[in-house]
Amino acid sequence: MALDELYKEVILDHYKNPRNKREMPDAELSxxxxxxxxxxxxTVFVHExxxxxxxxxxxxxxxxxxxxxxxxxxxxxxGKSRDEVDERIGAFRGMMAGEVEADEDAFGELVxxxxxVKYPVRxxxxxxxxxxxxxxxxxxxxxxxxxPH
Amino acid sequence: xxxxxxxxxxxxxxxxxxxxxxxxxxISHGKPLVYLDSANTSQKPRKVIDTITEYYExxxxxxxxxxxxxxxxxxxxxxxxxTTLARFIGAPDPSTVVFTRGTTESINLIANAWxxxxxxxxxxxxFTEMEHxxxxxxxxxxxxxxxxxxxxIPIEDDGTLDPSKVEALLTDxxxxxxxxxxxxxxxxxxxxERLTASAHTAGAIVVVDGAxxxxxxxxxxxxxxVDFLTISGHKMLGPTASGGLYGRLELLDxxxxxxxxxxxxxxxxxxxxxxxxxxHKFEAGTMNIAEEIGLASxxxxxxALGMENVRNHERELTAYGLEALGAAGATVFGPKDPExxxxxxxxxxxxxxxxxxxQVLDQEGVCVRPGHHCAQVLMRRLGVxxxxxxxxxxxxxxxxxxxxxxxxxKAGVFFGA
Numbered sequence: 077m078a079l080d081e082l083y084k085e086v087i088l089d090h091y092k093n094p095r096n097k098r099e100m101p102d103a104e105l106s107x108x109x110x111x112x113x114x115x116x117x118x119t120v121f122v123h124e125x126x127x128x129x130x131x132x133x134x135x136x137x138x139x140x141x142x143x144x145x146x147x148x149x150x151x152x153x154x155g156k157s158r159d160e161v162d163e164r165i166g167a168f169r170g171m172m173a174g175e176v177e178a179d180e181d182a183f184g185e186l187v188x189x190x191x192x193v194k195y196p197v198r199x200x201x202x203x204x205x206x207x208x209x210x211x212x213x214x215x216x217x218x219x220x221x222x223x224p225h
Numbered sequence: 226x227x228x229x230x231x232x233x234x235x236x237x238x239x240x241x242x243x244x245x246x247x248x249x250x251x252i253s254h255g256k257p258l259v260y261l262d263s264a265n266t267s268q269k270p271r272k273v274i275d276t277i278t279e280y281y282e283x284x285x286x287x288x289x290x291x292x293x294x295x296x297x298x299x300x301x302x303x304x305x306x307x308t309t310l311a312r313f314i315g316a317p318d319p320s321t322v323v324f325t326r327g328t329t330e331s332i333n334l335i336a337n338a339w340x341x342x343x344x345x346x347x348x349x350x351x352f353t354e355m356e357h358x359x360x361x362x363x364x365x366x367x368x369x370x371x372x373x374x375x376x377x378i379p380i381e382d383d384g385t386l387d388p389s390k391v392e393a394l395l396t397d398x399x400x401x402x403x404x405x406x407x408x409x410x411x412x413x414x415x416x417x418e419r420l421t422a423s424a425h426t427a428g429a430i431v432v433v434d435g436a437x438x439x440x441x442x443x444x445x446x447x448x449x450x451v452d453f454l455t456i457s458g459h460k461m462l463g464p465t466a467s468g469g470l471y472g473r474l475e476l477l478d479x480x481x482x483x484x485x486x487x488x489x490x491x492x493x494x495x496x497x498x499x500x501x502x503x504x505h506k507f508e509a510g511t512m513n514i515a516e517e518i519g520l521a522s523x524x525x526x527x528x529a530l531g532m533e534n535v536r537n538h539e540r541e542l543t544a545y546g547l548e549a550l551g552a553a554g555a556t557v558f559g560p561k562d563p564e565x566x567x568x569x570x571x572x573x574x575x576x577x578x579x580x581x582x583x584q585v586l587d588q589e590g591v592c593v594r595p596g597h598h599c600a601q602v603l604m605r606r607l608g609v610x611x612x613x614x615x616x617x618x619x620x621x622x623x624x625x626x627x628x629x630x631x632x633x634x635k636a637g638v639f640f641g642a
Binding site for chain 2: 079082083088092113115116117137138139140141195198201
């Protein structure tokens with residue numbers, strides 16, 4: 077597989093210019109997690125009101141796959157209801173498991189990450205932010221800044 | 226089978242050695258394979274592959290019990306492998322060499338069979354900041370079980386270990402000094418002989434993690450005076466799951482068995498059992514017979530090269546690699562002086578994450594390892610989540626280093642770094 081199939085331009089763009097990469101001091105929900113494989117760490121913040129995700133942001137460090145996935149995720153879930161966000165998380169996991177068709181209408185820019193499926197080690201990088209978002213929404217995550225080591 | 230002959234010049238003809246390793250002929254992503262991950266696992270020469278094949282085709286049988294010719298041959302080959310390994314590390318008596326799956330199993334054996342027997346509440350176990358997880362976690366587990374405590378030995382900012390800082394931590398409470406012979410991340414080679422003498426004066430035993438030391442240097446356990454040395458076969462041209470443990474005979478005699486079962490016993494009664502003498506006391510069940518015989522074959526190969534020559538070759542390659550990586554703009558961790566270090570070069574290149582970097586390098590046929598290298602304590606000390614590591618062995622050449630640097634430059638262009 078050619079490199080630019082894995083590292084689509086949109087991935088490199090989100091890596092170099094991450095969207096919504098900022099702290100959110102007044103977030104109702106947040107969660108920090110690290111990828112034990114590579115030590116990458118990510119914190120996701122959620123501002124929620126009336127069952128709707130009004131704002132999502134993240135901070136952390138990691139490879140281009142984990143950072144771009146987090147960046148695209150924040151754009152993909154903002155403004156959605158809890159159920160819609162859950163459905164998106166499930167669909168993205170399905171795409172990364174190679175079980176859900178990487179359809180551009182459904183996934184938008186996230187389709188760029190489909191090349192990761194061929195690299196099982198890197199799938200963990202792509203899914204990390206989504207795992208953290210899910211835990212933040214469930215309220216089971218640890219408070220921000222207390223990533224498990 | 227042609228084993229590459231020793232050269233007189235005190236170094237190696239790596240190009241000729243390469244030809245002894247079938248896998249190094251293969252193509253990866255359309256490029257010649259450049260294997261720079263021997264600190265992770267080494268490749269195997271034709272001689273070792275042939276030894277394993279011949280064992281299964283001609284001699285395979287279980288050890289000790291059977292009375293037929295095959296079993297006698299297999300037993301003689303297995304015990305012969307023990308003698309070979311003992312000679313290779315300077316152990317005076319083959320009974321002091323126990324076969325294990327490698328370093329992880331060996332340290333767990335020591336921590337359990339020696340540690341649970343002899344450690345008491347308040348006793349101290351020292352290990353350094355640059356230890357592999359396999360020389361940390363077994364000690365944490367045994368500390369929890371016995372009430373002993375672990376103490377961390379700091380390293381210097383340049384990746385060296387100041388022996389006086391170790392000595393400052395040695396007290397009459399210190400019972401174990403667990404230390405790497407050569408760091409798998411930094412290449413650092415602590416002053417084992419001096420530290421062993423100091424630890425002994427304090428009344429502690431010394432456990433040396435030899436996973437990276439033994440494959441790359443002449444080692445003489447008798448001269449070093451260490452109490453235990455662990456050996457990883459697959460990192461020294463041998464098969465996976467080959468390896469062992471050297472222990473001083475008095476200690477092996479005094480400690481408990483590790484795994485109980487067949488072959489390690491003298492007599493078994495309903496309420497108790499008696500055990501064989503070392504090393505068989507620690508070898509329960511059917512062992513990795515073909516693997517340890519394969520390891521002996523690998524040792525013969527290394528002995529024909531000469532371990533001084535292996536060390537010289539890697540010192541040269543390390544000096545070349547340090548220079549080349551530095552010139553390319555990479556930040557290399559660990560000692561800058563090749564005299565003080567082995568050939569594991571961990572680095573950051575232009576802020577490109579190690580996973581991204583290794584992925585691009587893979588497309589160029591260059592195998593390196595990204596990650597924390599089972600050294601999270603060290604990663605935190607260095608202030609990085611991970612590093613990219615290139616590591617050398619007998620078959621690596623300066624051209625391999627050049628290929629690494631060329632691939633790094635491609636990655637730099639690709640990521641616009």
